[in-house]
Amino acid sequence: MKSLEELKAIREKAQAQINLREEKSDAVRVLVGMATCGIAAGARPVLNAIVDEVAKRGLKNVIVTQTGCIGICQYEPVVEVEIPGQEKITYVKMTAEKAVRVVNDHVVNKQPVTEFTIGAVNK
Amino acid sequence: MRELSLNVMDIVQNSISANGTIIKITIAENSVEDTLSIVIEDNGRGMTPEQVNHVQDPFFTTRTTRRVGLGIPLFKMAAEQTGGYLNITSQVGVGTVVNAVFKPSNIDMTPLGDINQTISLLIRCNPTIDFVFCHSIDHKTFTLDTREIKEIVGSEVSLDNPDVMEWINGYLLEQNELINGGARNL
Numbered sequence: 001m002k003s004l005e006e007l008k009a010i011r012e013k014a015q016a017q018i019n020l021r022e023e024k025s026d027a028v029r030v031l032v033g034m035a036t037c038g039i040a041a042g043a044r045p046v047l048n049a050i051v052d053e054v055a056k057r058g059l060k061n062v063i064v065t066q067t068g069c070i071g072i073c074q075y076e077p078v079v080e081v082e083i084p085g086q087e088k089i090t091y092v093k094m095t096a097e098k099a100v101r102v103v104n105d106h107v108v109n110k111q112p113v114t115e116f117t118i119g120a121v122n123k
Numbered sequence: 124m125r126e127l128s129l130n131v132m133d134i135v136q137n138s139i140s141a142n143g144t145i146i147k148i149t150i151a152e153n154s155v156e157d158t159l160s161i162v163i164e165d166n167g168r169g170m171t172p173e174q175v176n177h178v179q180d181p182f183f184t185t186r187t188t189r190r191v192g193l194g195i196p197l198f199k200m201a202a203e204q205t206g207g208y209l210n211i212t213s214q215v216g217v218g219t220v221v222n223a224v225f226k227p228s229n230i231d232m233t234p235l236g237d238i239n240q241t242i243s244l245l246i247r248c249n250p251t252i253d254f255v256f257c258h259s260i261d262h263k264t265f266t267l268d269t270r271e272i273k274e275i276v277g278s279e280v281s282l283d284n285p286d287v288m289e290w291i292n293g294y295l296l297e298q299n300e301l302i303n304g305g306a307r308n309l
């Protein structure tokens with residue numbers, strides 16, 4: 001059974017690490033469109049895959065968040081990646097598998113996955 | 124929507140947009156009465172009676188990026204096609220309650236689907252909002268209240284901490300098995 005004692009242990013562990021945490025201002029932001037259009041097109045498994053991959057890799061300075069409809073419903077599920085100092089990249093027609101690649105190539109290695117971007121799909 | 128849990132994710136988004144800080148999601152399955160009810164309650168900015176009527180119209184939306192709003196109409200359709208209903212009560216400055224009742228035995232019933240994944244992602248992506256999730260199947264019930272978790276882990280640990288999320292996911296899974304009649308780890 002999941003016990004409250006485990007939560008207390010998490011608190012103690014986190015307190016020990018707290019000074020190691022980097023500033024959030026230079027964090028990479030990953031936004032997943034979760035309006036009706038995005039959800040209907042399959043955004044939930046995409047968001048889940050991103051959250052899982054970020055946790056698995058122990059990425060500290062990445063903020064994964066939901067966003068609303070940005071008006072390109074026909075391209076959902078849409079994922080946007082914002083790295084401070086770089087142009088925002090919009091990925092379209094995402095799947096859980098593509099999302100894992102975006103985390104690995106773009107978020108971690110800073111190499112955008114050009115073939116999944118709106119510019120490539122829109123051609 | 125292929126799963127009602129996806130509708131829940133969508134409707135909760137309205138509560139978040141309305142600046143709700145406490146969002147309560149209650150799922151109650153009753154096999155004797157043949158009902159499944161989903162209640163989503165928030166303390167957001169609320170709506171006027173006119174707005175409550177409008178949101179059930181697919182061609183009403185508060186957003187500016189497109190001119191249709193299908194969240195509530197799709198959820199309502201899913202309920203009504205089983206012989207159930209959806210109603211909304213709201214008060215400006217107090218909050219909104221969306222209540223949908225389904226008849227699970229109907230052939231047009233949409234499965235509830237992976238409700239735990241919906242709850243988990245909502246908590247993970249909105250660590251500053253408090254969620255109260257209550258799921259019951261007949262007489263068995265469980266509740267997850269993020270305010271209780273925050274009290275234990277303290278203000279310096281965010282709920283999107285991977286260890287906390289792992290605990291939450293494990294708790295949801297285990298409690299779900301219990302109310303579904305699974306006898307694991309009793």
